[in-house]
Amino acid sequence: MHVIQTPDEAFQLLSGTESEFLSPLVNCSLDALFKSNSVSAPIALNLHFHEGLKSDYLQLLIKELNLYAQKFGQRKAAKTWLRGTPLNCLSAAEITEIAFLSASNFEMDEDIYSEYGFECSVADINESNLALMKGLRFTTLLLNIDAAHTPKTQQIWPLLDLIKQYKFQELQLRLNASNSDVATLHHWLESLLASHPQLIELYGLEEMSEPILLDQLTKLMSARGYTLIGDRYFVSEHHPLLRLKQSGKLQYTPWGLSHPKIKDWIGLGIGALGKIGGGYYQNTDKESEYQSNLSQDKLPVQSSGKYPNDNTTQVSALIEQLICLHQIPNPENHPLIGENPRIYEIFQQACHKGWMIEEGKNLSISSQGLNHLHEITQNLLCS
């Protein structure tokens, strides 16, 4: 299964390491995924909105929501997210409508790992939008920032002050560093950290004019009280995800790291990606096909895939551990590694190069190893 990632589409992989995670998927029927879904576990909903869509898009998405409610409506939604540019694409009435309908179709789970979130950009931050989203009880705001321009150019400080006034439970910042330079990135981090976000996601480091290494960034952020989880998320002290990492209970998803209890992730909208029953599906990226399918009460899925065999599934699980926990059980104690000389050799070489170190019963990624996580995962998939 080839995951489509085109600019402006609903889904983009922001990490080379993560793209390796999805690369072994082979095509399978959507029914095969639905058959293996966990009947009682909570789900996540990602509703995608992006610019340039026709006026009937919301009604089509609502129809898609109703179709999924027929299959999954008995399960609680632990996370519900409006992704992309909802504040730019939807009116206040439409946002209120979609908030009402998603809550009507799926009961919301409300524990510390639950999220009711929305993405936005700098241009979307104003009193009316923030008041509406806060009034609709959204808990989490994810602000997308392009670090190519300086904080002053984007007038970020008054916007962060305004966000603070509305007291969302969690402020997440996603910073695109790909067209930035080291000085500007440092300036951004200093500016953003002053607003004490709970999570900062940094991507595009490899594409910077002078790439900054992940271990350098980790040291810088650690001095400010932020810990790296995954390969690009920095979380504040006492963040629930950090606790999950420390207790070894973290799962990788294309939408961020999460509690493993959320088994299925429903993606709605044009080009949306979803994760069901251990596999993935992706909606059509063509508006006409999206409309045509839904007008016939059919899910607008273009492709679906799963890992081809137990071995690939196990290797992916190993990669997931590396991404999420930055460690794996010592190879001598791990059944898959013990039986696979090639995999064993990969970890031996990683240790030899100083990328991994023994820590008790585990092999952990070293500071230097953080810069080579992609390489390690690539080698594992080729094994």
Place this chain on the structure above:
Amino acid sequence: MSSMDAKCPHNTETNCGDCRMNALCLPLALQTNEVAQLDEIIQRGRPLQKDRHIYNAGEEFKSVFAVRSGSIKSYTVSNDGQEQVTGFHLPGEIFGMDGIAHNHYTNSALAMETAAVCEIPFSRLQELSIAIPSLQNHFFQLMSKEITNDQHLITLLSKNSAEERVATLLLSISNRNLRRKLSGARFRLPMSRADIGNYLGLTVETVSRVFGRFQKQDLLKVDKKEIEVLDFDKLRALAN
């Protein structure tokens, strides 16, 4: 007779022009039979006695409500049993929208005095929207506006000094009365000083002191719950 002079089908003692529900009915230029259909789903309950709950936090969200007479207080209760007032709702105003995005009410709503409300069951509204297609969208417009305005006020009140908060609240009530074509300068505060303090995050003593100060500065005349605003310009300046 203009539509604004017409008697409100929801309450024969209220003109449509005074009723906040007119934002729902009139701009749609509903035909008489459509008003009748809408009127059928809007339930006019018996008067509620003081301290009677309209709904409790955690109950399934089924309806939003409009205040016909009296006043309503919404509040939450924290895990340690502390009540936090989250809003005051006056005649013609809509409440209950806190449940819209979670399918259950996050606040409780209580009559602060003898009150009467109209109830709009959401499921019936959706049924009616099939016959009157623009109704649902119009209703969500109304909802989003009310939600945004309520939250604006809450945020405004949380960030200022005691004087600024009290001044902002008084101006808000004044404006809301004006919208109902009542006096914005002379009005009765239906809520207690304790509820005002709770809502504004101030102690009762601070609220009383601020009222006293405003009287000394000739901004207000205060006689128990009766308020007369003497100097709007100064009050607005204080509310910042």
